Amino acid sequence: MPGQTPEPTIVYPARLVRTMNASCPTAEAVAVRGDRFRAVGTVDELLSYPGAVVDDRYADDVLLPGFVEAHSHAGTGTTWKGTYIGYVDRVDPEGRHWPGCRSIDDVIARLQREERKIGDPGQPMIAWGFDPIFFQDRHLTARDLDRVSTERPIYIGHASGHACTVNSAAIRRCRVAEASHVEGVHLGDDGQPNGELHEFAAMSLVQELSAGNDVLSVDRAALERFGQDAVNTGTTTLTDLGTTRLMGEEGVELYRGTVGDGFPARLNVFHFGAGIGPVSGSLAEDAQRLVELRDLSTDRLTFGNVKLMLDGTLQGFTARVREPGYYGDQPNGMWNVSPEEYHRAFEIFHRAGLLIHVHCNGDQATQLFLDTLEQVLVAHPRPDHRHTCTHSQMTTPAQFRRMKALGACANLFANHIWQWGDQHLDLTMGPDRARRNNAAATALRHGVPISLHSDSPVTPLGPLKTVKHAVTRLTQSGRVMGENERISAQDALEAITLGSAFMLKRDDEIGSIEPGKFADMAVLADDPLAVDPAEIGDIRVHGTVVGGRHFRSNVGSS
């Protein structure tokens, strides 16, 4: 900048810098000027740049490009308003470690401990993450929850989102017994509601208890918690993959007012274009608004992307699968939007020049994604669109070949391998097709650009853990689900940095440590390529650098 005092160039020596830039994969230091990388190299080289000074705060650490989570939800910050009782361990945005609840007794003990911390006796207790698929022979009922409190209403949301369990106090408060004939109100042997409420008619009987705790409810505090979660996991770019609030000013202002220069991560906000509730009657206007919003994007906050949701989930048997169907011949899953409406939405957003990520869990959903993409591209060619099949969990080799041919990307749900791999082997897909669940190696073999994701809060945010799952393909019980779909740690790390940056169309700015890109880094205690693959997920994350600013993890060291 001629005529001005140049900003200083800060040289950060490190134990190791892994750049994810093939022309210079490692270095001993990185130089940052302002919010951008200036160079990598030896400390001596970097000190030759004008105004260079050394900052050795990371001298003992390993620096990687900040991780890019291409499928997560800002509602991650909302869920922590309630008590976590899920099966797997989690760390909350305050840095506290929550061990998984492995039995109903664990669940009750957790609830008892947390219930005592709630002051107001009339305030309902909300808990989240409970997944009955892990408790095949035992239902959670009001009788269990009454061990926690017979006075305070307790509401346990099931992970599927399609059921909940409440205690007697909640049954009384919401007069569930008077509505025991409502479909979905389960009755005990005594003919009285047993606390289990299935599907929305029954669940709405207790709606007043859980209002504002869903994933789509986001406020400033939730966004901030989400941002801290990013810092704690080495993530410097997040996605909010699907909000319905961008069509109103209030929603836009929430994001713009919260995700400013001081926010500890970049956030890509995707408009939820179809697959939740009725499809908008004004798709063209919506697309136009997104194009305009895109111009309001900042370095930190990106608008102008679209998420469409096709099917349900594998573990809920609601994903749309092709022949030969589910392992136990369960009926096929459900569409969240009709193929025709999906086509129309996809075409309109595509023609507006927007980037589209499509939720496809089952291979039939992937097939519809590909069929539609091909038709739309033939009618409206658009180079380098990078539309992405997100989840892409059961995608077949033939589908990956077609994905490559059509220029699409696959964002694989590698966390599923560990979280529900045993269920995929034993219940949903069976031992054969479970092998190709989230088939990263096949995708790479066919040249499909990939990333790996958590879908937080569905599974915990944590790109290093996601890498570990893709590299080991270990299930919770210790089985390897599809050994031939394991990928190298290098490939997996690329997937969660450059790979996700690519499918967000930001690989020119983020995803690797290269001169000119934003100075976004994950600060790690160890080199993921030097540890046992099974331990990659346990590497301590000290914090992040986002645009040259430093953020510290608040997770206590173990």
Place this chain on the structure above:
Amino acid sequence: MGRTGKPLTLIGGYLGTGKTTLVNHILSAGSYGRVAVVVNDFGSVNVDASLISSAGADTLELTNGCICCQITDDVQRTMSALAAREDIDHVVCELSGIGDPARLGSWRSYPGFRPGPVVICVDAAVTPRRLADEYVADIVTRQIAAADILVITKTDLATPAQREASLRWCAQLAPEASVHQAGPGDAAGTEAVIRELTERAKGEPAAPPVQGNPHPEPGQDASASRSGSRDPSAPDTQHEADRSEHASAHASLTVALPGLNAVQRIVAALRDHRSALVRAKGIIENDEGGWSRIQLAGDVVTTEPVSGDRADRPAPDGLPEPKDPESSLVLIAAGPHAEQKLRFVADALRANACTHSSAGAGKATADGAGAVPGLASGVAPGLANDAAARFARGAAPRTAGTPGVTPADGPAADVPHPADSPTPVHPRHSRTAQ
């Protein structure tokens, strides 16, 4: 419990099958009490602006007392708010194009609601193709199978073969549903549908109350995740329970047609009286020494030869065929005059049965002919003349009629027929009346 609320009627059917046409009729007619209609999108609602007395973000109030609500992403809020309103007689909910009536159906037991019928619109042109489509065949199948009332739409866009195929599918997937045709401009067809759904919604269940069903939502995620598998038999069980609750406005009658029948005459007679029936089917002995299967569905009569011993042949659908060895047809009618309609059509059929048929045929014809003037009201062109010609073969028709009665209302046969005693029961429990 749950019998005291207002009926919740579901209107479903795949995208573009004409659900909104029905909805628009219900709203603008305003003659079915205070109806609240829940739609997916106001954009598709087409009511006269002068009818709108107030418009909110998600609610339109009409001067005729009807209300139209747009469903928000918070289905629970919309539905529970409507359930709580006491100034509404009837709630009609339009499902999304991929909506599974079984899913939203659980709302029909919500406090403030009681079950109304499930109405499914079926596009005559594209339904056969959709039923072969990888992506939606199962969705469309589930929708049709859940129907109490099927409305065949877009008949003008369908080839005869497509229309026939659609009807055949309907008969196979929803053997107990009544079938209406309501092509564009067919106001009477639409009227008939609305009338039937209104009647059914009003009707108190005649079938015994359904036993408590603690697992109402077959295939729900929760049960799936609990057991790891869904019980594929569950939907049928539940469906049957649903049906028996609001099939109440139906009546059925089995007409014995012994002897060697001229099939074409039976077919013609059935065709003439199709507007009085919602369904008919059966197997009759023909005058060529064999058996013929005859069906009426959606105003179309079809026939096919039956080979071999008819007793060995399973029914192609769930509708019970007459079990006795004699040739007979099961007739199903709906609406307030269903029984009279059945008697009337039964008589007409007997009049066209084999020449050795009983003497009762002539008498029946005489009674039934009273409806001819009503049938001639122009809604079913060609019907009156044919019918008159046929009746002329029997005793002279009575000239008394009920002016202004439309075919859908059925003939106002005010003279009870002593020989027939049609029973207003669920079609599954139909019995031979003679």
